[in-house]
Amino acid sequence: MISIILILLFVFSVLSVPVCHGVISGLYLYGMKIFPGLFISFILTNILVRILQQKNINNPWILVITGLMTGFPNGAYICSWYNKNNPENRLGDMLAGIINIPSPAFLISYVYINILEKCISLPMFLALTYTPVILCSYMTILLFRNKDNKKDNAPHIKNDKKLIFHFFEEAVDSSINTALKLGAYVIIFSVIVNIIMHFSQSNTAGLLISYLFEISNGLAIIKNAGIPMNITVLLTVLLDAFGGVCIIMQTKSICSSYISIKKYIYQKLVLCIVTLAMTYLLIYVLNIL
Template sequence: MSRNLKGLGIVLLFLIMLVSPKAVFAGASEGLLLWFQIILPTLFPFLLVTNLLLVTGNMHLINAAFGTFLTHVFGVSPNGSFAVVTGFLCGYPMGAKTAADLTEAGYISPEEGRYLLSFCNNSSPVFILNYVVWKTLETDALLIPTLLILILSPVLVSFITRKSFLHKKEAFHNLKKNGLTKSAWSFQEIDRCIMDSFETLVKVGGYIILFSVFLSLFEALPVIIPGVSALLPLLEVTNGLGLLREMQLPLQLLYPAVLGLTSFGGFCAAAQTQCMVHKAGFPILPYLTQKLAAALTASLMGSLYLYLR
């Protein structure tokens, strides 16, 4: 029954695309441009360097700088602190990919990997500044509070989720592994890291194009379905922020909505995350619950800030 329903859904989507070729083309073009102009140049350098640090074992240099502090704050292992750094600084889906890669390579336990996934997969500060504050909210006055709220909301969620992962331990510990640290590297390793980075980027781009097509098809519907327009921004965060801006909502409604969407990341980011972590065996439903909790926290903090300022 489930298989038949999925098949009917795919056939229905195919028929809708056949009768709406203009909307499909527009959505695919917009998604491709978003990937090529923003995601590719923004994400590729971080993917490549992160892969190199993992392959050569030199991530211990990052761990030495941040590991002690992050272990005390989040209860992660020194190796796990590398995922915290990439997850908060590099943007979707780097946190998820790093947590999965560390788990698959034996640097951290699967349990710690799932814990890291619960709060380390977030929008990057660059995206928050450029797209959220300057392009969507269009006011420098909200720059600092927006950054703080979007960083603090997953941190607050981590304080709650850690209890179910640490099991009364103070922190996770590094897993021992022979040959963990390597000092030499070669161009063959760089080649492998480049190909792995491009494979990740192609998957990310595919999901962005797919969800951009979904968004374009919904917008092209000849009838307005009550409630659908309000849910469309949840499909993909970048296009979703644009839709929120076009709604011309008052700041008291726009600001919490923007914070919530940016913290959640949209269903496109969730699909990208699932793609990054399925080999590591991380379940996606707990991740979605935790992201929704972070989104609700960010929205409430945004409303409270506007009320108090």
């Protein structure tokens, strides 16, 4: 461990410029783009999880809707909660990689407006992103849903205002801790991407690695690559489906107790294949764009 720290200190001293640029860009990205929406969604998701647990509600489509609406990494988080409360069921473990995707707010405000610059219609862009998720979720629920979960054997607690306030306090505490942890990952991966870009500004392999590492930086690379619109849209929806290595590390950080990361990566690959097939069909076969 000491040797690793010494190596990192040496790297920081030698590459202080790209490291500092990475920290600054990571802080800006997290503070201005990610944290405002992420923190509120974390609080709401935490409250939702506690209410569902208190009422013993195990409807899998609630997991899907939550993943669609709240974005990374809440989809995986609510699946880990599902596995915690249904340890005999594989459904949460098999859905995590599918519904852990960007929120509509992130897709519209950042991806659609800033990256794609409205080069396609908004309904088409959202359909390309979310239709594969819904299809894969439907198939997963058919295969892995445990019909016994419809039984309600847990005692119901009366709706109490004090209980709601207690849920809110717990949700805020949990959200602050999780949001800070995820912020550290965003900054660290921003530094890594800046170091890679420092040495490989004209290197295709370096650009590809940076593209796969962190979604926000990867999307910026797509925008600045000067490639045709069709390919830009294709690479954008693929990265939205995959999320990047940073999202995998974030998911492992907060959900590894109840979610298998190996299964999560496999699910992401399946979702990417379905997204690629659907996007290719619409763009190159049906020529809709």
